[in-house]
Amino acid sequence: MSYSYFSDTYDDVARQPVRQIGRPNYLPPHLRHHHFSDQTGRHVPNDRGGWTAGGRTGGRGSGRGNARNPNPNQYYTVSEKFNELKLAEEETTSTGINFDAYEDIPVEVTGSDVPAPVNTFAEIDLGDALNDNIQNRCKYVKPTPIQRHAIPVALAGRDLMACAQTGSGKTAAFCFPIICGVLKTKSPESYGWRSPVAYPLALVLSPTRELCCQIFEEAKKFCFQTGVKVAVAYGGAPIYPQLRSLERGVDILVATPGRLTDMIERSKVSLAKIKYLALDEADRMLDMGFEPQIRKIVERLDMPPCGPRQTMLLSATFPSEIQRMASDFLQNYIFLSVGRVGSSTDLILQKVVFVEDSEKREYLRNLLHDERSKGNLGKNALTLIFVETKRSADSLENWLCKTGFPATAIHGDKVQYERERALRSFKNGVTPILVATDVASRGLDIPRVAHVINFDLPRDIDSYVHRIGRTGRAGKSGLATAFFNAKNSSIGKQIYELIKEAHQEAPDWLNQYADSYSSSSGHRSGSSRFGGRDFRSGNDSSYVNADYGNDCSYGNTDYGGNADYGGTSYGGHDYYAAPPVAADFPDSGGGYVGGDGGGYGSVVASGWE
Numbered sequence: 001m002s003y004s005y006f007s008d009t010y011d012d013v014a015r016q017p018v019r020q021i022g023r024p025n026y027l028p029p030h031l032r033h034h035h036f037s038d039q040t041g042r043h044v045p046n047d048r049g050g051w052t053a054g055g056r057t058g059g060r061g062s063g064r065g066n067a068r069n070p071n072p073n074q075y076y077t078v079s080e081k082f083n084e085l086k087l088a089e090e091e092t093t094s095t096g097i098n099f100d101a102y103e104d105i106p107v108e109v110t111g112s113d114v115p116a117p118v119n120t121f122a123e124i125d126l127g128d129a130l131n132d133n134i135q136n137r138c139k140y141v142k143p144t145p146i147q148r149h150a151i152p153v154a155l156a157g158r159d160l161m162a163c164a165q166t167g168s169g170k171t172a173a174f175c176f177p178i179i180c181g182v183l184k185t186k187s188p189e190s191y192g193w194r195s196p197v198a199y200p201l202a203l204v205l206s207p208t209r210e211l212c213c214q215i216f217e218e219a220k221k222f223c224f225q226t227g228v229k230v231a232v233a234y235g236g237a238p239i240y241p242q243l244r245s246l247e248r249g250v251d252i253l254v255a256t257p258g259r260l261t262d263m264i265e266r267s268k269v270s271l272a273k274i275k276y277l278a279l280d281e282a283d284r285m286l287d288m289g290f291e292p293q294i295r296k297i298v299e300r301l302d303m304p305p306c307g308p309r310q311t312m313l314l315s316a317t318f319p320s321e322i323q324r325m326a327s328d329f330l331q332n333y334i335f336l337s338v339g340r341v342g343s344s345t346d347l348i349l350q351k352v353v354f355v356e357d358s359e360k361r362e363y364l365r366n367l368l369h370d371e372r373s374k375g376n377l378g379k380n381a382l383t384l385i386f387v388e389t390k391r392s393a394d395s396l397e398n399w400l401c402k403t404g405f406p407a408t409a410i411h412g413d414k415v416q417y418e419r420e421r422a423l424r425s426f427k428n429g430v431t432p433i434l435v436a437t438d439v440a441s442r443g444l445d446i447p448r449v450a451h452v453i454n455f456d457l458p459r460d461i462d463s464y465v466h467r468i469g470r471t472g473r474a475g476k477s478g479l480a481t482a483f484f485n486a487k488n489s490s491i492g493k494q495i496y497e498l499i500k501e502a503h504q505e506a507p508d509w510l511n512q513y514a515d516s517y518s519s520s521s522g523h524r525s526g527s528s529r530f531g532g533r534d535f536r537s538g539n540d541s542s543y544v545n546a547d548y549g550n551d552c553s554y555g556n557t558d559y560g561g562n563a564d565y566g567g568t569s570y571g572g573h574d575y576y577a578a579p580p581v582a583a584d585f586p587d588s589g590g591g592y593v594g595g596d597g598g599g600y601g602s603v604v605a606s607g608w609e
């Protein structure tokens with residue numbers, strides 16, 4: 001049975017007979033005896049994208065326009081603009097992709113002796129079993145742009161650093177060559193071996209547990225009946241079942257760094273036979289918080305060095321500082337950048353509205369009501385709301401449920417089973433709203449996410465790109481709404497330029513905001529055209545050049561509070577507790593990480609053509 005919150009009340013939804021493993025449909029404790037009435041007569045967004053509530057029109061900065069906030073909400077309303085989009089109403093299918101647009105996607109390839117791209121899977125020698133899975137299990141008709149370029153590079157045994165749009169099929173781009181390689185490497189005698197120490201041939205590392213599980217599921221699908229064994233190792237879940245599965249033999253191990261290190265230290269896994277190493281979300285894996293763990297795994301344990309080992313690093317964003325660091329793990333590699341944001345985010349309609357912190361909930365309620373009453377996101381659509389802190393995720397979840405919007409939350413303070421339950425409940429539509437910290441910002445491929453709301457904007461543009469990339473995946477359209485106010489000035493310009501690059505309408509006030517911020521803070525305000533560029537720049541670029549991104553900085557992020565990362569769980573403030581560091585426009589110069597004009601030159605690509 002399928003249903004959506006656009007037609008169901010909370011009670012209706014809670015009564016739906018959805019099967020869940022382990023527990024019946026989740027209802028937060030405080031709501032178990034609560035009856036929700038249909039909320040009618042709510043505030044609705046007005047024509048200016050502001051709102052009318054209880055005799056107030058707009059609020060500070062909401063539609064009035066002033067020096068600090070020049071007519072901020074003259075921009076279109078969600079429904080107006082969203083109706084223009086052809087939305088994915090049904091479950092994502094792999095065939096509904098506009099492949100004709102491929103030829104226009106700018107691609108930069110640098111490095112020596114670059115293997116030629118392919119146009120079809122048939123052109124590549126992937127083997128019968130894998131080809132069969134691609135066609136019949138995955139229903140992939142043609143390779144996506146990143147797959148067209150990356151698969152031949154990887155099959156030629158070359159190291160690879162690849163930057164391609166969110167939702168564009170990077171997982172398959174590194175999995176297919178690994179599976180082929182494993183099939184060629186694996187000795188027939190090793191089939192059916194049981195061993196107390198696992199010797200995988202390939203290692204895929206991912207920054208979050210949820211992404212790790214997702215890659216594992218995808219890889220299993222690709223490996224069906226190929227004889228290639230895939231296993232998973234991630235923290236927060238009991239280790240013994242994972243160890244038992246490793247004992248049965250593993251060719252491809254998909255892992256988070258912490259759990260993997262634990263297993264290596266228990267002498268349950270050896271990396272001595274690794275021939276293929278893939279880092280998904282590589283920029284995240286190599287940024288300041290996680291780099292030491294990765295270096296330990298790759299450089300200081302028993303993993304073979306570059307050369308005997310083939311390494312692939314992939315992400316939608318690749319700051320040049322991170323590229324520089326990543327090059328330590330690579331040898332004579334090929335850099336691939338597929339898709340410039342300038343043309344690629346067309347499928348994600350980006351909207352920015354000016355909302356003060358104190359008005360965000362009211363604005364959100366109006367937005368959700370508007371969408372529910374108009375049904376303009378389509379049937380069974382899911383909404384993902386990003387907030388800054390774990391505390392505000394819980395707080396907003398509770399408030400949404402009380403307000404009549406079935407929601408759940410995911411963040412790093414939840415134990416793993418709660419995280420998985422929240423994700424499941426979101427995916428199957430029991431709670432079609434998920435409130436999340438950045439733990440859900442990267443990699444997660446959830447069909448039917450039609451709307452990503454940045455209730456709290458992140459502090460760096462890369463996070464913004466990954467967050468909005470949870471919608472508009474695999475050729476489908478999506479909507480991204482950002483709640484912007486003075487505290488977000490540091491990324492105003494970058495968001496403005498990102499929207500412009502996508503040939504969409506960006507509100508003028510956003511640019512003015514950003515300009516004022518730059519001049520008051522000394523923030524670098526040069527061009528922030530995004531695209532892919534090898535940091536080794538000037539090399540023999542074989543294809544179309546895209547532009548440099550810049551001005552990216554890193555803020556604190558909740559990537560899950562994984563014990564996997566030694567309990568790393570960042571975050572700043574809860575809007576409903578204490579306000580963030582004063583960064584009042586236009587006097588601000590502080591309060592933002594990296595708001596000093598430093599930060600990384602960013603290479604960003606997002607969305608699909």
Ligand SMILES: Nc1ncnc2c1ncn2[C@@H]1O[C@H](COP(=O)(O)OP(=O)(O)OP(=O)(O)O)[C@@H](O)[C@H]1O
Nearest residue numbers: 094140142143144166167168169170171443445474
């Ligand atoms: N050749 C293909 N044809 C059709 N669909 C595809 C193809 N390759 C991948 N997909 C689908 O596209 C979706 C997105 O793929 P994937 O999750 O690998 O994206 P990604 O590039 O890793 O995104 P992100 O940057 O957000 O991690 C998945 O649902 C996947 O099944």
